Amino acid sequence: MLDANLKQQLAAYLQNITQPIELVASLDDGAKSVEMNTLLEEIAALSDKVSVVRKDDDKRKPSFMIRRAGTDIGVRFAGLPMGHEFTSLVLALLQVGGHPSKAAQDVIEQVKALDGDFEFETYFSLSCQNCPDVVQALNLMAVLNPRIKHTAIDGALFKGEVDERKVMAVPTVFLNGEPFASGRMELEQIVAKIDTGAAARAAEKIKGKAPFDVLVVGGGPGGAAAAIYAARKGIRVGVAAERFGGQVLDTMGIENFISVQHTEGPKLAAQLEQHVKEYDVDIMNLQKAEKLIPARVPGGLHEVRLENGASLKARTVVLATGARWRQMNVPGENDYRNKGVAYCPHCDGPLFKGKRVAVIGGGNSGVEAAIDLAGIVAHVTLIEFDSQLRADAVLQRKLASLPNVKIITSALTTEVLGDGEKVTALTYKDRNSDDLHQIELEGIFVQIGLVPNTEWLKDAVALSPRGEIEVDHRGETSQPGILAAGDCTTVPYKQIVIAMGEGSKAALSAFDYLIRTVPAEETQAA
Template sequence: MLDANLTQQLKGYLANIREPIELVASLGDDAKSRELGELLGEIAALSDKIAVIRADDDKRRPSFMIRRAGTDIGVRFAGIPMGHEFTSLVLALLQVGGHPSKAAQELIEQVKNLDGDYEFETYFSLSCQNCPDVVQALNLMAVLNPRIKHTAIDGALFQEEVDGRKVMAVPTVFLNGEQFASGRMELEQIVARLDSGAEKRAAEKLAQKDPFDVLVVGGGPAGAAAAIYAARKGIRVGVAAERFGGQVLDTMGIENFISVPYTEGPKLAAHLEQHVKENGVDIMNLQRAEKLVPASREGGLHELVLANGASLKARTIILTTGARWRQMNVPGEDEYRNKGVAYCPHCDGPLFKGKRVAVIGGGNSGVEAAIDLAGIVAHVTLIEFDSQLRADAVLQRKLASLPNVKILTSSMTTRVNGDGTKVTGLTYKDRVSGAEHDIELEGIFVQIGLVPNTEWMKDAVALTPRGEIVIDARGETSQPGIFAAGDATTVPYKQIVIAMGAGSTAALSAFDYLIRLPAEELVEAA
């Protein structure tokens, strides 16, 4: 199953294994079990510290456990962890084999000290770019703490189980048999939910920080660029982000990032974070901003109030809070979120194999989603509010060639229908005739654009009626010393490369603002 290049890379990684490990397999007579058996054999052949054991002791087949020999330390995969999960497999092999994690030592100790018995199960899909973060975090926890167990399950391979547990989005995590979380989570977030005192300790630590020269709010491409450009000026820079990487983490393929023919969102986000760290920036991840208090006078300190109660102060602030998926705002949408209403076709599409779904939105994102889903599901209905699709012509031609796609224009979704546990259909209104129609289906993928993450700053800086931060050519907002960049602003095109340029502009403007402040203002602010 592994090509020559992948085999060579894996052999190099496995040289870092310190402790002997066993691949304990539970296989059936099906094709997927034969594939998994072949994969495990190929992996074992690459290291004399790896042995394959056929045990058939797990109810899920095909599945296997990676176990440190002579111990009960290990993690389990149900399915074949290729695609986006191949990295999770490699890390699990290394960590069970004694190779140390790169996680912060403080966080590692926090995991080791968790008191309780935790059995996690994570449902993933091989096309989900957010799933590996969750799988890898829980795998590491299982390696660090013997009272934590984790099984990562390919939802597409265990469809009956997925249907029985009503899993309609990935990643979905169960803890001790009850649903624990759905969606992308990082190790810090998971630990914080289990450790009741973590948030309070984090708030106390943040509150003790000295004022920053530049505080960037948001960790997407604009925020990363702003942090790097500011830090290279030799000043004190911090980044407070709800999730570093932002909307990029939810992006599958990126083919228009100049000089990089192809990359994927999570990979780009990881490179951005590494670059920011290399410039000595204080990254405060998983911090949600709730209020911005501008300085009372020019040259004074601005204050950022966080959801955990802590406050950060800075001489200048750069707002790069980005945007999120726009919702339909119709009855039933919130009720059935992750129960059939989804926003990521790449992530959740495989869970709807052989089912009927709708895609809401006829722009590039909507049409691309419909094309992708048509290869997986039984039927796709694309619903567009306008009288015609707005996607590129080449995408429209591809969509029109697909036999299992129906296109409805001049149509407005008015209600999501369900049976209390999952989506059963939707109601839409024909905008020409005024008639309402019901469609029976199991999934609804919403692809109608983005809305800026600016609600919490409406009393601090000027916003447009759409909620975008008003900026000038230098990235300055209506408040002296506060700048902004990226998708949350009035910049006309929401693109990664444009956000990076805007972030750089805002950082240079912030530095220019600082050096032009009278010396006495800087002294008083300090």
């Protein structure tokens, strides 16, 4: 299963194992079990510290446990962890084998101190770019704390189980048999969700921080660039981010980032964070801003209040809060979110194999999603509000060539229908005749653009009618000392490379403001 190059790389990684591990296989007579056995034998042949043990006692077959020999420490994979999950497999081998994690030491200690019995189950798909972060976080927790168990399950391989548990989005996590979370989560988020005192402790820690010269709000490409450019000036810089990486974490393939021919969102996000950490930047992750209070006097301190009750102060602020997927805002959409209503075709598409779905939106994202889904599902209906599709001509030609795709234009989706547990249909209005139509289906993929994350700024800085932060050519907002960059601003073309450039510009403008403005306390003293 592994080619020569991959075997060579894996053998090099396995040299970092310090404690013997066993690959405990639970197999049947199926083809996937044969593949799994081949994979495990190939891995074991690469290191004398790895052995294969056959023990067909797990309820899921094929599955295998990576177990530290002579202990109960280990993690289990139900299915073949290839594709995006191959990295999860490699990390699990290393960490169960005693190789230390690169996670922050305070988070590691927090996991070790968790009191309780936690049995996690994560359903993933091999095409999901968000799943590995969740799988890897829970695997690490299981290695660090013997009272935590984790099984990663390939939803496509255990379809009956997925249907029985009504899993309609990945990653979906169950804790002790009950739904726990759905969607991408980082280690810190998972720990905070089960450690009830974590938010209060974080708030207390933040309250004691001295004012920053530059405070960046947002950890996407724009925020990361702003932090790096500001830190290189040798000033005090902080970053408060709801999730470091921002919407890039939800991006599949990136092929237009200049000088990098191809990368993936989660990989780029990790590289951004690592680059920021090379500088003296105070990163405060999992912190959602809820109010901005501009300085009352020139050179004064701006205040950013956080959702946890803490506040941060700074002489300048760079707003880089990005944007999120736009919703249809029709009855039933929120009721059936992750129950048939989805926003990531790459992640959740495999769960709808052989079913009927709709894609809402006729731009590039919508047409690309329809093309992608057409190779998986039984039938795709693409619904576009305008009288014609807005996607590139080459994409439209490809879409038109697919036999299991229907295109409906001049249509307004009016309602998502379901049976209380999952989507069963949607209704739309023909904008030419005002007639209502109903389409029976099992999935709806919404691809209608972005909305800026600026609701919390309405009374602080000037916003456009679309909710974007109004900025000038220097990235300055309507408030002196407050800059903005990226997808949350009026700058056109929401692209990663543009956000990075704008973030860099905003940081330079912030530094220019700092060196030209006398701090309010010095003015008062004079």
